[in-house]
Amino acid sequence: MEINTLRNREFIVAILKKIQEKIKKINYSPKIMEVCGTHTMTIHKFGLRRLLKDSGVEMLSGPGCPVCVTPNEIIEAAIDLLSNHENLILATFGDMTRVPTRKGSLMTSTPAKGSFKKIIYSPEECLLLAKENENKEVVFFGVGFETTIPSIAFTVKKAYEEKISNFSLLSALWLIPPPLKSIVESKDINIHGFLYPGHVSTIIGKIPYEFIAKDYKIPGTITGFEPGDILLGINDILDQILEDKPSVTIQYKRVVKEEGNPKARSLMYEVFEEKDANWRGLGLIPKSGLKLKEKFSQFDAEKKFGFKIKAQSKDLKGCRCGDVLKGLISPLECPLFRKACYPESPKGPCMVSFEGACLAYYKYGY
C-alpha cells in the first residue's frame, strides 16, 4: 500500500470538505478525543488540529501515553532501586529516564556502586543483559499498554522457562478501556466521539470498547496513524452522530481484526492478572493495571527487593499533566507550558514523551 496516498493533499482536502458538510448538518462543534498519543503526534505533525478546528471539530488529547500516565511514585521507586542497590542494572525505554519527579529523574540520579541504567528497545534484551551480567541484578522498568504488554509477558515467561534468576520486573502496565470509562463518567467533560488507538486494538480488538457505544451512546472508531486514517475516522464518527447510531467501527482494518490478537492476549493473561491501579491525573481506577500472577511472582521487583509502592501522586508544583491527560485542559492552558516547561527541561511527562500532548503542541504548533 502506498503510504503516500494517505498523506495526499487532494484526498485530505476532499475528506475535510465532507467533514465540513457533515458539521453543518450536525449544527454544533463535536469534541472528539484521540485516545492514543501517537494519534496526537500525527494530528499535530500534519497540522490537522487546526484544519479540524476550522472545520468545526474540536480534538482533545486523551490518556494514551504510557509514560505520561505512570505516576511519580513508581518512577521514584525506580530511582531508589538504582541509587540504593549495588550491582543493579535498571533497564527501561528511553522516555522513562527523563521524567522529572521530586527525586529528580532516572537520567539525573546517581547509581549505586556497580549499578547503571540501560535504555533498551525490546524487553527481550533484558534477558541477554541478565545472562551477560550474572553478578548483577537486572530490573526491567516495564511501562506500556496492551500493545507492549504481550512482549513483556513473553520475556517473563522466557525467564521462567530458562530459569534466569537475576531478572525482575518493576511494572507500570496499563489497560486502555478502564480509564475511558472514568473519562466518560466524569462530569467535567462532554465527549462526542472517540478515536480509539490503532495498535492497542491490534491486541484487544473492538469488543472492549463496545460498552462506550452501548451504555454511554458515544460513537467511536479504531483508526490508523496516517493523516488520511485520522480524517476517515472522524468522518466515520460524524456519520454515527448524524445517524444517531453510536457504535465501534474499525477504520484501520488493514491491521486491526475484530477479535484482536488472541495469541498475544492469552500470553498476556497467562503471565499477568488485573489489579486496581493509580494513574497520573485519573487516580485509582479499578482493574486498570496488571500484576504478575503467583506462578511468576519470583520476578516481581517489589517482592525481590522488599519495597511497596504506595499511591500518592505528588506531581511537581504547577505541573498540570494530570488535567491534560483527562482532556480537561489543553497544554496551552497549563501555566508552565513554554514558560517554565520545555522539551530540554520538562516539568512533567507530557513534555518528555514522544507521545505526550505537551511535546506535540510544543514541537509542531497548534
Place this chain on the structure above:
Amino acid sequence: MCLGIPAKVIEIRKDNTGKVDYLGTKIKVNFSLIEDVKIGDYVILHAGFAISKLDEKEAQETLSLLKEFIDK
C-alpha cells in the same frame, strides 16, 4: 510510540525470530506473538516484536474508499 509504517519480513528462523526491512533498515524481530508469518508479509512492529500482519486486501479497500471521496 507506535510505528505506523509496516515492515517487510525478509528472514524467519526456526526459533520464531528473524529480520524485517523497515524503510530500508534491517531489524531483528521476534515473531512469537503472531500466527502464520511468511517471507514477504508486511508486519507491524512494536518493541522488537511483530504484533500484527498487514492485510493487503483491506489496505486496498481503504485506498478505494479514499478515491470515492475525490470522485464524489
